[in-house]
Structure formats: structure tokens, C-alpha cells
Amino acid sequence: MNAVEIEEAVSELAAAPFDGGEFPFAFLAAFGNRPVTIQRLRAGSGNASDVEGGVLQRNNIHMSVCAPGAVSQTLSALRASPKTAANKVKFVLATDGVTLEAEELGSGEVLACGYPEFADHFGFFLPLAGISTVKQIKDNPVDIKATGRLNKLYVELLRDNPDWAAPERRHDLNHFMARLIFCLFAEDTGIFLGTRLFSATVEQMSDRQSGNTHEVIAELFRAMNTKIKDREASNFRPWADALPYVNGGLFSGDTDVPRFSRIARNYLLHIGSLDWTKIN
Structure with a gap:
């Protein structure tokens, strides 16, 4: 699994209802462990943990799901466990489904966050998948999230609009994606006035089944290509008139938009929920 795939899997795990019995195995699966490896840990033959409720994967991680409020105490027990040192563990992790704490033993770097937020720190755990972490990923995991979601949107749009996959139209799709990215960045950085002006308008004015998203x-896009002084004669819908004119030519020319399936619309709204001020 690559970093984008891991981020998606970890985000799905963090968003799902917490299941203490399944968490250690779902966590390992999210970082690319094979089903046979996880099955051995479930059966106990590959699990060397000496901590109650613990799961230990040699050379990787020693973790435990603990009683409510006992996260810090459990993390200390994992760190102090003779099995942790004997099995050359890189990480220890404890969670009660409300908070999560972890430590990278080699560096002493510690993570403490609410359980639902641990997906925002997936870069901390990438060595579990054999991926050497870099500071940019640890400090800016939203870049990976944006990359993954934009890629999914791009693929879904091609699936729904096969004519846009033709060589003569691929530039049109790339231009469309550039316009989208500008709008998402602009609404989070103050270029557009108002909160989530572009993505919130799409969410509010488009059909949930996505029949009219395009x-x-x-x-x-048409509004952003029309100067304010020319708006009155252009018969804009009131909700579009709130968008500013954007000079520079990004929105000039054809404003053709590919059709969106319900899935593509959801991808776009998820992308819009990211904090684009943190995306490079």
C-alpha cells in the first residue's frame, strides 16, 4: 500500500464506530498487513504480548485497547513490557476508543489525540508499512488526503464521462480540475468572501442524487468569468452572483463541466471539507 491508500484506510477506520476487539487487527490491516499475518495474530500464534488485551507484532508495534480512562497507564505498561524490547518493537499504542496515545520508541516522539482525530496523524505510523516518513508528511498529512481524494474524483469523473477521456478532451478535464482546485483554495484563504462560498453553494444548490451538479x-464558473459591471445583463442565478470575478483567464472560454455521479459529488464535498490553507 502507498501513503495515499493508507490514509484512506486509516480515515475509514477512525470514522467507523469503535470496536475494541477488532481495532488492533483493523489498524494493522490499514497499514497493509496481509490477512494471513492478521489471522496468526488473532489466533495467538504470532502474538507475543504480555499486556492484558495486547497485540504485539514483532519488529513493528505493541498495542492494547484498554478500559476507559486508562490510556496513559496502559501506554506506560506497553513501553515497560520486556516483550516490547525483546521483539524490537518500533511503536507502542494504547486507546480506549475516546483518546489514543502512541510513542515511536526510537525517537521518543509521542502522539496524543482524540480517537477520531488519529487519522490526521497517519504519517506518524507510516514506518509500520515500511515507508520512511518525511517531515512534510508528518507535519502536513492533509496534502496526502487531498491527493487521494482528488485522484478518486478524477477517476470517477472519467468513469461517468468517457468522452472526456479522449486525447482531445483530456486537456479540458485537467483545466476543469485546475478551476476546482483554485476555488477550494480561494474559499479557505480569503480570496472568496464568506465561509466555504464555493463548496457550500455546490452542496446546497445541487441535487443529492447529483443530477444537476454540473x-x-x-x-x-460563468459568474467568475463575468465582471461585476456586466453581471446585470448576464441573468445570473442569485446564488452564483455572490462569487467574485476572477481575472487572469482561468475561467475564460468554455465553461463546460463534466457530469457528476452521486459518488463524484460526495468526493467533491469531502475535498471541500479539507483545510486548504494547509495544503501545499
Whole structure:
């Protein structure tokens, strides 16, 4: 698994209802462990833990799901366990489903966060998948999230609009994606006035089944290509008129927009929920 795939798997795990019995195995699966490896740990033959409720994977991680409020105490027990040192563990992790604490033993770096937020720190654990972490990923995991979600949106749009996959139209799709990225960045950095002006308008004005998402986006693009003094004669929908004119030519020319399936619309809204001020 690559970093994008791991981020997606960890995000799904963090968003799902917490299951203490399954968490250690789901966590390992999210970092690319094979089913046969996880099955051995479940059966106990590959689990060398000496901590109650613990799961230890040699050369990787020693973790435990603990009673409510006992996270710090359990992390200390994992760190002090003779099995942790004997099995050359890189990480210890404890969670009660409310908070999560972990430590990279080699560096002494510690992670402490609410359980639902641990997906935002997936870069901390990438060595578990054999991926050497770099400071940029640890400090800016939202870059990986954005990359993964934009890629999924791109693939879904091609699936729904096969004509856009033709060589003569691929530039159009790339141009469309550039316009989207600008809008998402602009609404989070103050270029657009208002909170999530672009993505919130798409969410509010498009059908949940996505029958008209392309029409809503096209109208927003048309507004951004029209100077304020020319708006009155252009018969804009009121919700589109709130968007500013964007000079520089990004929105000039054809405002054709690919059709969005319900899945593609959801990808776009998820992308819009990211904090684009943190994306490089």
C-alpha cells in the first residue's frame, strides 16, 4: 500500500464506530498487513504480548485497547513490557476508543489525540508499512488526503464521462480540475468572501442524487468569468452572483463541466471539507 491508500484506510477506520476487539487487527490491516499475518495474530500464534488485551507484532508495534480512562497507564505498561524490547518493537499504542496515545520508541516522539482525530496523524505510523516518513508528511498529512481524494474524483469523473477521456478532451478535464482546485483554495484563504462560498453553494444548490451538479458548477464558473459591471445583463442565478470575478483567464472560454455521479459529488464535498490553507 502507498501513503495515499493508507490514509484512506486509516480515515475509514477512525470514522467507523469503535470496536475494541477488532481495532488492533483493523489498524494493522490499514497499514497493509496481509490477512494471513492478521489471522496468526488473532489466533495467538504470532502474538507475543504480555499486556492484558495486547497485540504485539514483532519488529513493528505493541498495542492494547484498554478500559476507559486508562490510556496513559496502559501506554506506560506497553513501553515497560520486556516483550516490547525483546521483539524490537518500533511503536507502542494504547486507546480506549475516546483518546489514543502512541510513542515511536526510537525517537521518543509521542502522539496524543482524540480517537477520531488519529487519522490526521497517519504519517506518524507510516514506518509500520515500511515507508520512511518525511517531515512534510508528518507535519502536513492533509496534502496526502487531498491527493487521494482528488485522484478518486478524477477517476470517477472519467468513469461517468468517457468522452472526456479522449486525447482531445483530456486537456479540458485537467483545466476543469485546475478551476476546482483554485476555488477550494480561494474559499479557505480569503480570496472568496464568506465561509466555504464555493463548496457550500455546490452542496446546497445541487441535487443529492447529483443530477444537476454540473449545471450548478458551470453557473458558478460563468459568474467568475463575468465582471461585476456586466453581471446585470448576464441573468445570473442569485446564488452564483455572490462569487467574485476572477481575472487572469482561468475561467475564460468554455465553461463546460463534466457530469457528476452521486459518488463524484460526495468526493467533491469531502475535498471541500479539507483545510486548504494547509495544503501545499
